[in-house]
Amino acid sequence: MDLVLQLLFTGIGIGSVYALVALGFVLIFRATNVVNFAQGEFSMVAAFLMVVFSVKIGLPYWVAFIIALICMAGLGAVFNLAVYYPLRHRTYLPVIISTIGASIFIANTTLAIHGPEPEVLSGWFDTPGFMLGPVYFDNQYVLIIVVTALLVALQYWFFEHTLLGKKLQATSQDKEMAALLGIPVAVMIMITFVYSAVIGGIAGILVAPVLFVSIGMGATIALKAFAATIIGGFGEVTGAIIGGLALGVIETFGAAYISVPYKDGFAFLVLIAFLIFRPQGIFGERVAEKA
Amino acid sequence: MSLLELKSVVVRYGEVEAVDGISLVVEAGEVVTLLGSNGAGKSTTLRAISGLVKPASGDILFEGQSILGLRPEEIVRRGIAHVPEGRRVFPGLSVRENIMLGASNRSGLRKAQIRREADEMFDLFPDIRRFADALGWTLSGGQQQMVAVARGLMAKPRILLLDEPSLGLAPVIVQAVFAIIAEIRRRGTTVLLVEQNARMGLSVADRGYVLETGKLVLSGTPDQLWSNEEIRAAYLGGRTAAA
Numbered sequence: 001m002d003l004v005l006q007l008l009f010t011g012i013g014i015g016s017v018y019a020l021v022a023l024g025f026v027l028i029f030r031a032t033n034v035v036n037f038a039q040g041e042f043s044m045v046a047a048f049l050m051v052v053f054s055v056k057i058g059l060p061y062w063v064a065f066i067i068a069l070i071c072m073a074g075l076g077a078v079f080n081l082a083v084y085y086p087l088r089h090r091t092y093l094p095v096i097i098s099t100i101g102a103s104i105f106i107a108n109t110t111l112a113i114h115g116p117e118p119e120v121l122s123g124w125f126d127t128p129g130f131m132l133g134p135v136y137f138d139n140q141y142v143l144i145i146v147v148t149a150l151l152v153a154l155q156y157w158f159f160e161h162t163l164l165g166k167k168l169q170a171t172s173q174d175k176e177m178a179a180l181l182g183i184p185v186a187v188m189i190m191i192t193f194v195y196s197a198v199i200g201g202i203a204g205i206l207v208a209p210v211l212f213v214s215i216g217m218g219a220t221i222a223l224k225a226f227a228a229t230i231i232g233g234f235g236e237v238t239g240a241i242i243g244g245l246a247l248g249v250i251e252t253f254g255a256a257y258i259s260v261p262y263k264d265g266f267a268f269l270v271l272i273a274f275l276i277f278r279p280q281g282i283f284g285e286r287v288a289e290k291a
Numbered sequence: 292m293s294l295l296e297l298k299s300v301v302v303r304y305g306e307v308e309a310v311d312g313i314s315l316v317v318e319a320g321e322v323v324t325l326l327g328s329n330g331a332g333k334s335t336t337l338r339a340i341s342g343l344v345k346p347a348s349g350d351i352l353f354e355g356q357s358i359l360g361l362r363p364e365e366i367v368r369r370g371i372a373h374v375p376e377g378r379r380v381f382p383g384l385s386v387r388e389n390i391m392l393g394a395s396n397r398s399g400l401r402k403a404q405i406r407r408e409a410d411e412m413f414d415l416f417p418d419i420r421r422f423a424d425a426l427g428w429t430l431s432g433g434q435q436q437m438v439a440v441a442r443g444l445m446a447k448p449r450i451l452l453l454d455e456p457s458l459g460l461a462p463v464i465v466q467a468v469f470a471i472i473a474e475i476r477r478r479g480t481t482v483l484l485v486e487q488n489a490r491m492g493l494s495v496a497d498r499g500y501v502l503e504t505g506k507l508v509l510s511g512t513p514d515q516l517w518s519n520e521e522i523r524a525a526y527l528g529g530r531t532a533a534a
Contacts, residue, residue: 163391163402163405166384166391166392169383170381170392173382173383173384176343176363177375177381178392179343179363180341180343180363180367180375181392181393181446182367182368182446183392184364185364
């Protein structure tokens with residue numbers, strides 16, 4: 001029983017990271033009807049920026065964190081203008097290819113600037129963790145879960161209770177109609193990209209102390225987050241969160257009870273099962289196709 | 292000076308001229324109906340006015356100033372609200388939220404003020420009051436049409452462009468929708484109405500234009516249009532046109 005609780009905690013911790021990256025997927029998908037295949041690179045770039053500001057330059061952790069996120073906001077804006085905006089009147093295919101190209105470009109630019117060796121980023125706290133009853137709480141995992149919960153709550157409040165949130169939703173549901181009402185569609189999409197880059201960045205910085213900071217980390221996280229969005233139901237915010245948490249828990253339990261080397265395999269096994277038996281995901285079907 | 296004036300507007304979709312040199316005027320306070328069969332260019336004309344498509348040539352004047360080439364967001368800020376074909380209610384937002392967003396063209400409003408105005412809209416559309424918190428996609432076609440018109444009115448437009456408000460609705464609902472158009476007119480909002488249903492379209496209009504394959508072929512008061520035998524047979528033929 002103790003082990004189960006311990007695994008549950010770890011699974012929810014890693015699942016929170018998938019959920020954050022998945023949120024970025026969903027938000028951009030809803031605003032532009034396109035999957036942003038460079039979403040994982042946002043996490044990777046932010047982790048490297050954190051290494052530069054915190055480890056190499058030696059700024060205090062929280063200062064480095066804030067500067068890294070400001071850089072991520074800038075990257076999100078440039079990404080929108082360079083990768084999405086010129087193709088906004090085209091079908092989804094050129095845009096998807098554009099994001100795949102951007103993903104390769106960002107990963108290789110980072111490689112060219114930094115080199116291939118992985119970096120280590122320490123966690124936010126000096127102490128590693130604490131025992132509470134039978135469960136060992138790793139401080140970094142606690143931080144990941146708390147930050148994810150706060151961001152999800154903040155985002156829920158923003159989308160459900162502010163006019164700007166409603167305008168963003170309207171834009172994601174019908175851009176032409178939103179424009180007819182006077183909603184500045186280009187601004188709404190810009191906000192979405194900036195926000196997605198920032199939460200992708202937060203996810204990358206939070207998970208960096210748990211993993212190594214490497215060029216490939218973006219692709220790994222993005223693949224899991226992508227699976228999470230499909231399990232949850234593509235385009236659904238709740239689905240992304242539940243799917244991310246579920247995936248984290250499943251792979252943690254799979255690794256503990258069945259096989260460690262096949263850890264990643266369990267996540268994709270679940271994904272394949274969903275694609276075959278419930279392709280619309282857990283929360284699919286809630287909103288009908290264009291009324 | 293007319294409120295809205297189209298001068299020889301041409302709109303092309305690729306090689307096809309969907310609108311082929313249309314000139315028309317709408318005076319302040321009028322209800323003008325644009326009649327014509329499917330594919331005559333009625334919707335395209337409205338889309339050109341609201342900036343969704345760019346005319347290949349010609350000019351569109353609103354209050355004497357050209358609005359050609361302005362983005363839809365800017366055009367609605369000047370006071371032209373377009374309720375497009377197919378109602379286009381946001382499926383994932385509630386009825387009240389849909390209506391509130393209609394005020395997006397007016398700057399400097401507080402959320403509480405917009406909410407109050409949206410609730411006042413339910414006086415004009417009592418049938419949708421009880422669906423205020425229901426999501427858009429759960430409504431019937433007639434209810435969605437009411438939401439779409441209410442949302443258009445929230446813009447406090449100088450002119451309201453209505454595209455086929457009767458399309459796909461049961462006759463009794465069509466009656467209700469046109470009763471609302473008559474009420475909008477009584478309140479002094481100018482309306483440019485596009486309709487296939489000639490009988491209903493002319494019943495609320497001061498003047499009408501008839502479009503045929505992208506060209507205007509006739510204009511006049513409803514009585515004049517009714518008395519033209521050829522037109523009457525082609526477009527205003529009672530029950531078949533109303534179907």
